[in-house]
Every structure is written in C-alpha cells, then in structure tokens.
Amino acid sequence: MMVDIVNPTKNDKICDPACGTAGFLINAYKHILKENTSKDGIFEDEIGAHYTADLFSSDDWKRIKTNTLFGYDFSTKMVRVGMMNSILHGITSPHITYQDTLGKHYVHNEEFDVILANPPFKGSILKSNIHPDFKVITTKTELLFLELMYDKLFVGGRCAVIVPDGVLFGSSNAHQKIREMLIENTELKAVISLPSGIFKPYAGVSTAILIFTKGDETKKVWFYDLQADGFSLDDKRAQITENDIPDCKAKFKEIVGARKYDAIPTETDKWFWVDKEELKANKYDLSISKYKKIIYTPVVYEKPEVLLSQIKELEGKILVGLEEVGKMI
Structure with missing residues (x-):
C-alpha cells in the first residue's frame, strides 16, 4: 500500500535507511517494472503475473540496476539477508550497505527522491553516537529517523514511514518538535492509523503511516482509520474478507492526490480532513482519536x-x- 501511494518512478532514487530484509526496496522495484510494462509484456504462470518492463530503454535498465535502490542496516546479518532477498527478486546488484544511519559517520545531505521505511520501534541510541546534525534532542530512534528522512530527501521528495503511535501524541519537547517539523516544513499529506495487531506475532504495538512531501506546505492533513488489512489481527494472521486497504488507496488518490481539501466524508467513510490550525492548537497532536468524530446511534427502549x-x-x-x-x- 505504501509503495502504491508514494508511486516511485523509474527516475527516482529510492532509499530505506533501516531496510532489514529489503522488502520496501523490492516492492518499489516491482512497482516500477509494473508501471513500465505494456499489456503485451505481461505473462502469467502458477505463481502469478510477471511484468517485463518492456517499455524500459537500455538506460532505464542500467539506472534501476545501479542507481535507483539503496538500503542501509546496522545489522550485518540483515544486510546479508536483504542482499540475498533482492537478488532472488531480480535486483542483481543491490546497493545494501552496513551502516548506522543515525550514527556520526552517515552524512545528512539531500540525496533521495523517495524514502520508504519501517524503522525499529521504541529503540534508543547512546548520545555519544548520535550525528551532530540532528536538531531534535533525543535518544529515541523513532524520532531521529523521522528527522533523518527529512534531511535525506530532495525538495519535492516523498516519504512513507511507519511509526509507533507514541510519535503521534507524545508530550515531550522532542515529540512536539518533530511533529512541528513535519507540519511546518513539509506537506504532511496523510496519517493512516493501522490496527494494533497488524504486525503480530512479532509486535502488537499500535502504529500509523505518515505520508509527506518535503518543501510543500501543509494546509490540511488527511486521516484514515484503517481497521482491517485482509488478515485476522491475532497471532495466526489468517486471511479474512474485511480489507480497508483498497478503499484507502483509492480514496487517497481520489481526494489527497487531487487536493480536494473541501471534500466531505459520508457517514460510512473512514477518512476526514483536519485543518493545520487545529493541529497547531493541539500541540501538533496527530493521533486519530483526537479528531475523529464519534457518531452516537440513538437506542430506543421499551x-x-x-x-x-x-x-x-x-x-x-x-x-x-x-x-x-x-x-x-
């Protein structure tokens, strides 16, 4: 979903600063191939549809193989897993590097058009190891990663990142400052609230997706209450029929993509707009429960x-x- 919303193109430089198994980079690669495949370039087998990117030029192929996808991780094991996974999915020369992207030796210059990430939740780093370019004073990695992503994007660059709910409503100076940075220095397009069991059995923490573009102005922020992702929210994660993801992607494209700030949701819609001024008045709080209107259904008793x-x-x-x-x- 995040890849579809951000919509990376063949001309973008794409990064995941905490790439793990390189899932985001692989899905971005597949998305670009699909968007550059004609109807005649699609073939199917027992695995599913395959996209040959027959609309690519030789320069396009060279670019996507050598200068498009970049991943970093501070675990040598995950670097090896990410490289192997990339190669198995057709990225023959993956740029996945052993690097502590929050540390002193990772440069904070603007470098990427797209950043996709699911950085570690509720981690911490020693003060002595933090890069001096960080302006937010904190050791919480989930906050430092947000500032890093902002720093690494070109102006006009897009980011989709998963954050724990604490980032949205935390009351510390660091939490408020990072939210202020997102709202005042970027166009914070969307906050998509995710159900708490979406990462089970690995983690049960409540999370959200932040979508922003560096350099644009935030006028309103689009909130979406995603309650089901097509799988049960217990440890089994069995497939179910309820799935809000298609609706979320369609509504994002229809409303946020077209900047329909005056659009009004129906009673059955799971999205709504919040004005920037209202966010500022609430110390830039981005938790969906702060603004979601509760509709009470009258109960008739005998x-x-x-x-x-x-x-x-x-x-x-x-x-x-x-x-x-x-x-x-």
Whole structure:
C-alpha cells in the first residue's frame, strides 16, 4: 500500500535507511517494472503475473540496476539477508550497505527522491553516537529517523514511514518538535492509523503511516482509520474478507492526490480532513482519536410498563416449568 501511494518512478532514487530484509526496496522495484510494462509484456504462470518492463530503454535498465535502490542496516546479518532477498527478486546488484544511519559517520545531505521505511520501534541510541546534525534532542530512534528522512530527501521528495503511535501524541519537547517539523516544513499529506495487531506475532504495538512531501506546505492533513488489512489481527494472521486497504488507496488518490481539501466524508467513510490550525492548537497532536468524530446511534427502549409486563410473562413461564418439574420428582 505504501509503495502504491508514494508511486516511485523509474527516475527516482529510492532509499530505506533501516531496510532489514529489503522488502520496501523490492516492492518499489516491482512497482516500477509494473508501471513500465505494456499489456503485451505481461505473462502469467502458477505463481502469478510477471511484468517485463518492456517499455524500459537500455538506460532505464542500467539506472534501476545501479542507481535507483539503496538500503542501509546496522545489522550485518540483515544486510546479508536483504542482499540475498533482492537478488532472488531480480535486483542483481543491490546497493545494501552496513551502516548506522543515525550514527556520526552517515552524512545528512539531500540525496533521495523517495524514502520508504519501517524503522525499529521504541529503540534508543547512546548520545555519544548520535550525528551532530540532528536538531531534535533525543535518544529515541523513532524520532531521529523521522528527522533523518527529512534531511535525506530532495525538495519535492516523498516519504512513507511507519511509526509507533507514541510519535503521534507524545508530550515531550522532542515529540512536539518533530511533529512541528513535519507540519511546518513539509506537506504532511496523510496519517493512516493501522490496527494494533497488524504486525503480530512479532509486535502488537499500535502504529500509523505518515505520508509527506518535503518543501510543500501543509494546509490540511488527511486521516484514515484503517481497521482491517485482509488478515485476522491475532497471532495466526489468517486471511479474512474485511480489507480497508483498497478503499484507502483509492480514496487517497481520489481526494489527497487531487487536493480536494473541501471534500466531505459520508457517514460510512473512514477518512476526514483536519485543518493545520487545529493541529497547531493541539500541540501538533496527530493521533486519530483526537479528531475523529464519534457518531452516537440513538437506542430506543421499551416503556417501563411494557418491560414489566414482559418480565411478568417470563416469570409465569418459569413457574409453570417449575411445577411440571415438581410433578416429575
């Protein structure tokens, strides 16, 4: 979903600064191939549809193989796994590097058009290891990664990142400052609230997706309450019919992509707009529960005399039953 929303192109430089198994980079690669494949370039087998990118030029192929996808991780094991996974998916020369992207030796210059990430939740780093370019004073990695992503994007660059809910409403100076940076220095397009079981069995923490573009202005922020992703929210994660992802992607394209700031949701919609001024008044709080309107459905109760009559009728039936049981003893 995140890749589809950000919509990376063949001309973008794409990064995941905490890439793990390189899942985002692989899905970005597949997305670009699909977007550059004609109808004649699609073939299917027992695995599914395959996209040959037959609309690519030789320069396009060279670019995507050598200067498009970049991943970093501070675990040598995950670097090896990410490289192997990339190669298995057709990225023959993956740029996946062992690097602590929050540390002193990773340069914060603008370098990428797209950043896709799911950085470690609720981690911390020693103060002595933090890069001096960080302006937010904190050791919380989820906050430092957000500032890093902002720094590494070109102006006009797009980012989609998964964050724990604490980032959205934390009251510390660092939490407020990072949210202020996102709203004042970028166009924070969307906050997509995710169900708490979406990462089970590995983690049960509540999370959200932030979508922003560096350099643009935030006027309103689009909130979406994604309640189901097509799988059960327990440890089994079995496939189910309820799935809000297609609706979320369609509504994002239709409303946010077209900048329909005056669009009004229906009672059944799971999205709504929040004005920038309202966010500022609430210390840049981005938690969906802060702004989501609760619709109360009136409940009609029977009149007391009707309820009393029904109770007496039930008691009468109970007494009749007890008498029949007594005769059987």
